[in-house]
Amino acid sequence: MSDSTSPEEKKSLNFIEVVIEKDLNEGLNDGRIQTRFPPEPNGYLHIGHAKAICLDFGLAQKYGGACNLRFDDTNPVKEDVEYVDAIKEDIKWLGFDWANVFYASDYFPQLWDFAIQLIKEGKAYVDEQSAEEIAKQKGTPTQAGTNSPYRDRPIEESLELFAKMNQGVLDEGSMVLRAKVDMASSNMHFRDPIIYRIIKQAHHRTGNQWYAYPMYDFAHGQCDYFEGVTHSVCTLEFVVHRPLYDWFIDSLAASNYRPRQYEFNRLNLTYTVMSKRKLLQLVQENLVTGWDDPRMPTLSGYRRRGYTPQSIRNFIDKIGYTKYDGMIDVALLEFAVREDLNKKATRVSAVIDPIKLVITNYPDNQTESLEAQNNPENPESGSHSILFSKELYIERDDFMEEAPKKYFRLTPGQEVRLKHAYIIKCTGCKRDDLGNVTEVYAEYDPQTKSGMSESGRKVKGTIHWVSTQDAIDIEVRLYDRLFTAEDTSADKGIDFKTLLNPNSLIVKKGCKAESFLKTALAYHQFQFQRIGYFNVDPDSNVDQLVFNRTVTLKDSWGKIKDQ
RNA sequence: AGCCUUGUCGUCUAACGGUAGGACUGGAGACUUUGGAUCUCUAUACCGGGGUUCGAAUCCCUGCGAGGCUACCA
Numbered sequence: 297m298s299d300s301t302s303p304e305e306k307k308s309l310n311f312i313e314v315v316i317e318k319d320l321n322e323g324l325n326d327g328r329i330q331t332r333f334p335p336e337p338n339g340y341l342h343i344g345h346a347k348a349i350c351l352d353f354g355l356a357q358k359y360g361g362a363c364n365l366r367f368d369d370t371n372p373v374k375e376d377v378e379y380v381d382a383i384k385e386d387i388k389w390l391g392f393d394w395a396n397v398f399y400a401s402d403y404f405p406q407l408w409d410f411a412i413q414l415i416k417e418g419k420a421y422v423d424e425q426s427a428e429e430i431a432k433q434k435g436t437p438t439q440a441g442t443n444s445p446y447r448d449r450p451i452e453e454s455l456e457l458f459a460k461m462n463q464g465v466l467d468e469g470s471m472v473l474r475a476k477v478d479m480a481s482s483n484m485h486f487r488d489p490i491i492y493r494i495i496k497q498a499h500h501r502t503g504n505q506w507y508a509y510p511m512y513d514f515a516h517g518q519c520d521y522f523e524g525v526t527h528s529v530c531t532l533e534f535v536v537h538r539p540l541y542d543w544f545i546d547s548l549a550a551s552n553y554r555p556r557q558y559e560f561n562r563l564n565l566t567y568t569v570m571s572k573r574k575l576l577q578l579v580q581e582n583l584v585t586g587w588d589d590p591r592m593p594t595l596s597g598y599r600r601r602g603y604t605p606q607s608i609r610n611f612i613d614k615i616g617y618t619k620y621d622g623m624i625d626v627a628l629l630e631f632a633v634r635e636d637l638n639k640k641a642t643r644v645s646a647v648i649d650p651i652k653l654v655i656t657n658y659p660d661n662q663t664e665s666l667e668a669q670n671n672p673e674n675p676e677s678g679s680h681s682i683l684f685s686k687e688l689y690i691e692r693d694d695f696m697e698e699a700p701k702k703y704f705r706l707t708p709g710q711e712v713r714l715k716h717a718y719i720i721k722c723t724g725c726k727r728d729d730l731g732n733v734t735e736v737y738a739e740y741d742p743q744t745k746s747g748m749s750e751s752g753r754k755v756k757g758t759i760h761w762v763s764t765q766d767a768i769d770i771e772v773r774l775y776d777r778l779f780t781a782e783d784t785s786a787d788k789g790i791d792f793k794t795l796l797n798p799n800s801l802i803v804k805k806g807c808k809a810e811s812f813l814k815t816a817l818a819y820h821q822f823q824f825q826r827i828g829y830f831n832v833d834p835d836s837n838v839d840q841l842v843f844n845r846t847v848t849l850k851d852s853w854g855k856i857k858d859q
Numbered sequence: 860a861g862c863c864u865u866g867u868c869g870u871c872u873a874a875c876g877g878u879a880g881g882a883c884u885g886g887a888g889a890c891u892u893u894g895g896a897u898c899u900c901u902a903u904a905c906c907g908g909g910g911u912u913c914g915a916a917u918c919c920c921u922g923c924g925a926g927g928c929u930a931c932c933a
Contacts (some may be wrong), residue, residue, distance in 0.1 A: 438861040484861040484929045619885035625870045758893045
């Protein structure tokens, strides 16, 4: 066999792709591939959802199939249209599009009919016990459950009561419809699962049309079937639900077509809380400014933080799909953004901790315009002009009066290159009464302007700067990750309020900066250990910046981790 | 405890039963129109024990570990 695949094509298939290719080869479902992305509209999408989105939509794309967006809205108590809209926006932002938008609530009539069918077949019954009694009878994983006294009630009676459940005359919790499966099964989901319950709250789409609502287990597989989904992909915690999924499909499927469920490992990220419950709590208790707070691990949060959709998709692509529960190092996500932004973002300069630099031999009132490349890694990206003048701001720590040997920046007697401008030689500095440096002095060499013949001269260091005339003040808000504990995989007894990163909100540092361009990436001498994105004032024309290097964050994380 | 899923470098992830590879992270170095870029080098892994086989990460048995399940949530 000749194998002429390029390295790109040689990327190994994930286990679901293997299944699909096998199904395709066997001509299953007439060679049709259909998936769905089924969020419950009860919150915003987070980075974990991106993994499911990339798979659901990606599989359909790769195999010429269709992927529907289906809102799993079977519980009106938790759901809202606000979330529906936000979810659509975030999927589109990631660059995917759905074949159709469906709602589980679209299928309420069909599900209702199917429930009646089950009752008539003696496979479902109305139970009038309390939730507590039902739970008690369920038994434990090692102990069989006991049958409900209503389990063998006449079919007619169940039919009558089921109809009544949907009339709005019964209290919530007064009765439920249960499937009659096996109270002794080792799979707890087989112990006569509840499939309909009474909820007397308006649904965001169907209003007060229904009072009896199907449970997830009774809705999901059937919706897949009604829609023609062939490969229903979900996360690992639904593995134990699959037998029940199949049980219902067995009773429902008339043709040779049937949907199949496959499960992959959900995304766990270090230092990142993915629990929707906790994210909701953060929003509700105003600990963050909203679902799209740049500290949130939501897609809208990452978006505001400056992440590109491509970087998130690249990240998902790197981590792969398996069936083993792991914990991905968030450094991989951050690598993905850097990798993408390095190629795209416009480089600008920002001086965060300014000190004045005076070029003593530069004419007092002269200014000149210099060209700065937008992105050195991409020659096509063009350039923008920056203003040079006698007085500049540079970073305070780019100057040292008495420098160690390997200090390549400004120190008396040493030359450095001013980025995009001239080579200068430091001549000294001025100090105030307390001994703090207030001004630094240097002389420039006019022959060394960027691009000139002399400009090739070797100097040991390059520093960035902004002109005092051209500089604008901006308020910088530095955001870092919201959470600090490495393993935040929820419900481990962590008080989530302690997870708020004390370093996450550094709202200060008025600073001088040159005019920024949109989606700017600042490279400079500051040391942020982790890449930190920050948004600037909405009134300025800057959307986002990327700052690198810090010295403080890593240390504090270490301490918190050790406690 | 029972059932289900699952164990490959620190972390993710590959390898028709045939050389354990890649990426991130870490370390070292080079390079100076900033560099956390780029380039070079480098470290670290098949959970243990038995089998089957010429040959096992891969198949079988067994032990151990991890995660999930016992919601009128999804």
